[in-house]
Amino acid sequence: MTSATNHRLAMQELKAQEKAARKAEKERQRRVARDEAAERRRAAKSGFANVANPRRSTLMTVLCSLFAIYCLFPFVYLLINATKSQADFTSTFGLWFGGEFNLWDNIVTVFTYQDGIFGRWFLNTILYVVVGAGGATLLAIMGGYALAKFRFPGRKAVFAVIIGSISVPGTALAVPQFLLFAQLGLTNTPWSMIIPSLISPFGLYLMWIFSEQAVPTELLEAARVDGAGEFRTFFQVSLPLLAPGIVTTSLFTIVATWNNYFLPLIMLKDADWYPLTIGLNQWKDQANTAGGTAIQNLVITGSLITIIPLVIAFLLLQKYWQSGLAAGAVKE
Amino acid sequence: MTAASPSASSGTVRVNKHKPDWRGWKFMWPFAVVFVLVFIIPIVYAIYISFFEKRMVGGTVFVGVDNYIRLFGDDQFWASCGRVALFTIVQVPIMLFLSAVMALCIDSMKLHGAKFFRISTFLPYAVPAVVSTMIWGFMYGAKYGLVGSLNDLLGTSLDVLSPSVLLASIGNIVTWEFVGYNMLIFYSSLSTIPHSLYEAASIDGASEWQIVKSIKIPELKGSLAITVIFSIIGSFQLFNEPNILQNMVPGNAITTYYTPNMYAYNLSFSGNQSNYAAAMAIVMAVITMAIAYAVQLNSMKEQMK
16 A cells, blocks of 8 residues: 555656646746847847848848849740740730640640751750760860869960960850861861860869869879879779869850850751751741741740750759859859 | 878989979860860961952952951941940949849848749859840730730830840840859859858947948959959850840841941851951950950959058
């Protein structure tokens, strides 16, 4: 009997203790909340809050939202109008859907119009991006690495020439490039698009800054002492360290090649070698040629298909281009 | 260098110092070769052919600096230069101001969903000039574009493609395309400021505005030089947007010599005057480089202060 009462007493005591503890905890939390509120009031008065986690400002968010709307509404316009037939496009309000939902029809027509030439343009663009932008990235990685990690004769000259070349207008170069390529018989071939795409001074600059920071010279020395050749050191030691910079650089070279308009405009005359940009522009101009039918619905849907791959790439690779560019910005 | 190889006595170190280290070229040569092919040779070639002229009779003949003399008296060329100069003076400051403000807002950590703002501002950069010009061109249209709808709604007769405001409409397209790119450059340089600096400033009683003024804006000035130079080069090269808009604009508002680049392009590809166009390309390159250089010098002087 005694043991049972004792047990009950102990239980009661425990419960009481628990209750008291809960009460104290509640009291403490109330105090913390009160302190925090006071702190916030004080911060609001002095105009400064915790730097690591400041108050969110609704006004600022609203103002920035206006700007975000400016940036995004052409995308919305494109999405909405890709669902319209040609008749609806010319007759209904631009920011709302037309009578019928024509998106799938439009997509099918884009890929079948003129014997499916849009597919051909898409593949051409991919070819130019893979070989041109891929090559440009590779050359930029190697060149940037050389500039950052070796003191070779002519290094300063290379640097000066490249900085100078950035300020030469690319389009001013294109005319002599065209004349030269015409002499070599390369115009109207994929080469005339790929070879000039191989040079990206901005990519070289990014990779140079990035190599300087990401690859410790001591590590290279260690690999050399261990008897590794320069190329083995490059591929096995340096390349993995350069990965975020490589993603950033390739993103920029891919955008530059995918979106290039001037170079293919002057180099390519044969529609079979057109990239998407020139092809779409030709479709757009069809409305202006005598006897040509306006196909704005196809132009709009084709535009949507053209930008989707890059938009997805940007969204997926956010983390990389952020860190890569931040590294590039350190050096001024 | 303390990390000398184990076998190096003081003698071999000195020898190594005088022996050039060619290893870097193992990595540099592919870039250098292609660079010479697509940059150096075309520039040299352009200079060379700019001294010649194609004649109906007698073929291509050496004419000395005649092309340059003709260029300096070419009103169309100077009109196009004036147009892009005006464009640069108005559009570049507006765009860079918007970029810098947006970068400061996103960096302030005071926005709800800052990540959303960062990506949505940058997203237009992924859109090719052809597509962005066409979308804006369709929206500008007074017949069945958004401007047309607006006119129907308000009973007005706005026309953003009329010659007097056309340049501003093009400026809007270019701003839309590149504001995010410049924002990102600004934002990257802001994100390199160590947070301990803000904490120290706040402990010292600096207000948020003071932090922006004394820490963040001076940091932005460094990247300002880069963005200004890239933007100036970009607007002097203005070609894509007016060239694509040409057919979407009623009448002949966009002439074949609307910008220097369009002029050079039309001269060499429809006018068959590639020698004169080469001279023009060289003069444009020199003007652009001179301006870029002057801006760079100016901003460097400012930083020295």
